[in-house]
Amino acid sequence: MAGKNIFASRWGIIGVGAFIGILAPVLQKLGNPGNMGICVACFERDIAGALGLHRADVVQYMRPEIIGFVLGSLLAAYLFKEFRPRVGSAPIVRFVLGAFAMIGALVFLGCPWRAILRLAGGDGNAILGLLGLTFGIWIGTLFLKNGFNLGRTQATHTTVGWILPLTMIGFLVLMLIFPQVQDQGQNGVLFYSLKGPGSMHAPLLLALIVGLGIGFLAQRSRFCTMGAIRDLVLFGQIHLLTGFLSLLVFAFLTNLILSQFHMGFAGQPVAHTMHLWNFAGMTLAGLAFALAGGCPGRQLFLAGEGDGDAAVFVLGMIVGAGFAHNFGLASSPAGVGPHGITAVVIGLLVCLFIGFTMRRKIA
Amino acid sequence: MSTTVDARGLSCPQPVILALDEIKKGKDKDIIVLVDTDTSKENVMRAATSQGYRINAVTPESEGYRIQIIKS
Numbered sequence: 377m378a379g380k381n382i383f384a385s386r387w388g389i390i391g392v393g394a395f396i397g398i399l400a401p402v403l404q405k406l407g408n409p410g411n412m413g414i415c416v417a418c419f420e421r422d423i424a425g426a427l428g429l430h431r432a433d434v435v436q437y438m439r440p441e442i443i444g445f446v447l448g449s450l451l452a453a454y455l456f457k458e459f460r461p462r463v464g465s466a467p468i469v470r471f472v473l474g475a476f477a478m479i480g481a482l483v484f485l486g487c488p489w490r491a492i493l494r495l496a497g498g499d500g501n502a503i504l505g506l507l508g509l510t511f512g513i514w515i516g517t518l519f520l521k522n523g524f525n526l527g528r529t530q531a532t533h534t535t536v537g538w539i540l541p542l543t544m545i546g547f548l549v550l551m552l553i554f555p556q557v558q559d560q561g562q563n564g565v566l567f568y569s570l571k572g573p574g575s576m577h578a579p580l581l582l583a584l585i586v587g588l589g590i591g592f593l594a595q596r597s598r599f600c601t602m603g604a605i606r607d608l609v610l611f612g613q614i615h616l617l618t619g620f621l622s623l624l625v626f627a628f629l630t631n632l633i634l635s636q637f638h639m640g641f642a643g644q645p646v647a648h649t650m651h652l653w654n655f656a657g658m659t660l661a662g663l664a665f666a667l668a669g670g671c672p673g674r675q676l677f678l679a680g681e682g683d684g685d686a687a688v689f690v691l692g693m694i695v696g697a698g699f700a701h702n703f704g705l706a707s708s709p710a711g712v713g714p715h716g717i718t719a720v721v722i723g724l725l726v727c728l729f730i731g732f733t734m735r736r737k738i739a
Numbered sequence: 740m741s742t743t744v745d746a747r748g749l750s751c752p753q754p755v756i757l758a759l760d761e762i763k764k765g766k767d768k769d770i771i772v773l774v775d776t777d778t779s780k781e782n783v784m785r786a787a788t789s790q791g792y793r794i795n796a797v798t799p800e801s802e803g804y805r806i807q808i809i810k811s
Contacts, residue, residue, distance in 0.1 A: 384781045528748030669750040
């Protein structure tokens, strides 16, 4: 336990960024949607669809990558004695932040992971998304500088830390009991897409293995896309940023090799060209992630190592995806949804309210 | 004399913010930071080193670690 954690070193985090950067485009080659080798927000949204929490029939699939992220992190945490069940740091606020983070991400059509993968695939709209993300995180750092915090966690029963990993195991079991059937939109309790991004996916076992690998390494390295930008703005630290940039460079190179690089703004896969709302959607997501202390991937990895509050954030994102598609908040390649703009404005107001009011001194 | 910063139970980036606040006050050359996760331990150590402090001792304590940093 006292041994050095090589993955937390400079080369460790660069290596993990490279690992994800190479494997994400490979997953796309194996069947995942365009510039969506991995997208935590999109994949949680697909899970919400598979469960029937929304019925947008083009985005329904129980994504094994997400299951793998949580279980891979759980495995690493146990192996290195870092599993610490803890909970109680403003869970309801984290739930709401998760829901609005998802809504913002679905207005842009991607989380920070996909934003960088979209850029690495040549999608210029990602630039607006990344600028918005940075702006949102910058607002978050202002709150952090002024004493914003979500309060302390408490150590708790092991069971608490196991609830989300067990849920993920349950999802996997459901997938094995009710596998996808050719030309059938539903099997048992699970929904499957017959067209659209939800119908595009890498083989289950491969997706699960890649997810487990990334979950394991990300737990060791503390890989976080929001933290990458936050630490730079807040502390002038580039540690996490090197991992994020490594992901970009290696995903770009892998896309070139696999002929998946297509530069432009129009006609990009699962993307729209409304610059302002690409920017504003990710501003909302970035601010919510900054207030909650981690990007959507990091929340999954934290949940895997026993953080019950991160697990609540994850559930907030999945429920937020349900709202986003049930109530016309999510964008489509045609542009923003009928109520997407209103939802972004409300989300920003809610985040500002949380940021301004939760500044009590830490006891 | 040393100052103690209790960052146990706080999520990213609070432990680093609290440790840096104490470092910037500059009152003590000897600061103890209490954390409860390995991530916080690594982050605090990285931040302290970047501010010209050295890590004098890291000892497991209850559910976490006690990190002693000293201005070098």
